[in-house]
Amino acid sequence: MSFKNEPLTDFSIAANRAAFQEALARLRSSLGRKIPLLIGSQQILPHQWMPRRNPSHPNELVGLIARAESIHTDQVLAQAESAFPAWRRVPLPERAAILQRAARRLRERRFELAAWEVMEVGKNWVEADADVAEAIDYLHYYADQMLQLQDQAPLAQVPGERNLYRREPLGPGVVISPWNFPLAILTGMTAAALITGNCVILKPAEQSSIVAFHLAQILRESGVPPGALQFLSGMGKEIGEALVRSEKIRWIAFTGSREVGLKILHTASELAPTQGFVKRVIAEMGGKNAILIDQDADLDEAVLGVAASAFGYSGQKCSACSRVIALRPILERFLDRLIQTTQSLPIGNGEDPSTVIGPLVDEAAKEKVLRFIEIGKSEGRLAFQGTLPAGLQGFFVPPAIFTDVKPENKIAREEIFGPVLAVMAADSFEEALEIANNVPYALTGGLYSRSPRHIEQAAEEFRVGNLYINRKITGAVVGRQPFGGLRLSGIGYKAGGPDYLLQFLQARTITENTTRHGF
């Protein structure tokens, strides 16, 4: 087995640009359709629908998404329960083949799916393309990993005794996925659960349910039986909680906000009257990620790396940089150049190929970010705020950079999920590390330095889940940068890493005495 990452699209090739434009144009003619629920082998059209609007053009209806009700949650749970015994017995090579088939289908429809992301959540071309590529990676990677896990014989054996270690699926579970990587994160959690033999109920974020529906369809076309993969869109409050609470659910894989993550942990820990097991929760819950700028940093690199990390997809990534801690001697020069760079980043609609900063995902996200900018003005100094080009109608917030921020300020501690950056000064490298570590989150972090000693020190003391040195802090690659946070950033093993699948498995040890009386 040799896993290889799916290459990103080279947009310097004219034919690729033309193909992407064409995918966008074709998609425009199929917008506004109804997206049903997938319960068992049925497509269900409920009574209520949620309109999804293009964040770049709120007047454009991307689709009408089914809004599930409690009757539907009962149905999916029953279906998942009854499908589990058969699905778990499907031989692993067959399950792996299904995932690989799904990967091929994703690849065939790559630009179409990326175009959906542009329309549904306002990604730009490069971000959308990378998200689809990452989804393909997860399918291949976890199939590969499971085949390797299967081959392992970890137990010591002695004469007269046979020891078996058997890894088994947990049972039906629910995947609650975020909208910011509509395909990749959803596919990662789902593929891991399926390859290990679990039944999955997909509950995608309301903002990205159309892309999620396409994945569910692709997985089914590729051979996942209807009960093993169901699609239930709707409001988190109405159906998410009921799913988490159900005693038919063995596990919950969640990526999203800390608030919801902690609530899921709480709810999942309560035993229903007849429930005879403890639920397993895997939760990835955000970050307040910092990049340190040492005084010997290569500014050409640091400025570009910080701008990409802080403002790519308008900062709507859990890995995004929202704090910069610069050593005082370099602060001013760094800041000057960063502001000029940020000023030069094109703001525009997702479908415009030059766009670097696109819209926020919806009105609520925009309001929240604007509130934080107001808070920032009272806490620090607004050193820069971009201006929106004329004619934009979407949920845009221009990038903002704050200076004179204190580590205890709200904008230096709370996840904003928008293009807002807090810049702080440190008098020593040690102080910079301390400020960086002194938040409850610990997901990603970065360092720009050319001091071998400081690089070593950061590797030791900058205690985040993913530390990046002299490069941007977003864009972890499956199999190369297993991704996941510590502390309040999450519980669980790293996605795209060698341990991830273990969370969807339980092990049983079987020991047989093979000697017989009289030997």
Added chain:
Amino acid sequence: MDPTEAQIREIERQLYTSAQAQWNEVWRSHRWEFQVLRWCLGDPALRTRILRFIDCLPALTDARDVIRHLREYFPEREGRLPAALRLGLAATRPSLLTAPAVAAATRRVATGMARLFLAGATLEDAAGPLRQMETSGFRITVDLLGETTVSQAEADRYTTSYLELIQRWSSSLASPVHLSLKLSSLAFPFDPIDPEAAWRQAAPRLKSIFQATLDKGGFLNIDMEQYSLRDLTLLLTQRLLEEYFPSASSIGVVIQAYLKDSEEVTRRFIQWAKQRGTPITVRLVRGAYWDSEVIQARQREWPCPVYTEKRETDACFERLTDLLLENHPHVRIAVATHNLRSIARAIVRSRQLKVPQERWECQVLYGVNEAVHRAVLRFGVPVRVYTPIGELIPGMAYLVRRILENTSQTSFLAAGLIPAEELSYEL
């Protein structure tokens, strides 16, 4: 042996003999620097660290910082202290071995090295060496080294510094303005994903620089960078000429022979030049981004755009030399190489094809293998020296960064030590 091949070998031999004769003189003028280079680069383990140290040197603001980095990069005891630094320190009395003294010595050594490859910090600073080259019969093209352009404001500043250079040129030099320019310094973002946006940003700046060059009767060469920017660079140059300068000829582009599709691109470009009706210059190089192209292609699982065997690049360079010379009515040719065999081939083929001498020249790098520069010039072929100008220590750091990106090309520095040796570094 076919007669052409025999002639090429004969001329290569003559060039080699002539270069060897030049060598002593070159050695005398740079004895100290060459010694330091030999010590530094002779030890491969030390070499990367030295280059990395020089890379960060301009960022170090005070003496204490210089010392701290010296210790971190070179933790060995005195005996293993980089030769360059020991040499620099030798000029300082032991009693003065304070932090400022060591820091100053370090900078002095780096500056000395920088002077080998940079003509000066500014045009005025470089005037001495430049005039001397002119007097010796060399032609010159100047490249302004600078930071990577990471904003539109920096693109504006870069444009301004080129415009100022054009205005001041004649106060330092007798020959007409001749500049080399990277388009990525004129726009940010400069991204091939949207050629239209790149054009909107770069065009006004490029137009003003080229217009100012033309006003002075000068020449502007558009340098080539990474493969990802190749099509965009050619596209923008062609569009500039079509839209604003339909009859201009004082402009050049670059073809990189290490690219697998370079022959196809050259044919298309010649076709375009033919249709346009006014010849412009094509500089033929091997290509200076080999390592980073290979690394990036592997990291991204993209097809590798460059030949992986050097002899393939060499062969392509020869094919393209022929192709360009055969089309001399439509393009002017600059054969940019220090490789004597490549130069010899251009000489032989240009004779056979009866290419008038004003239609082609040789181009070489400032400070690299000067013996070759002189040998080619003596042979009667015009030689243009590609001369970087920029703040010495930062400029050195930028050169070093290019070397670090292309680790195999450390031979670029080392080659200064070996007369007439074949070079892998190209413009």
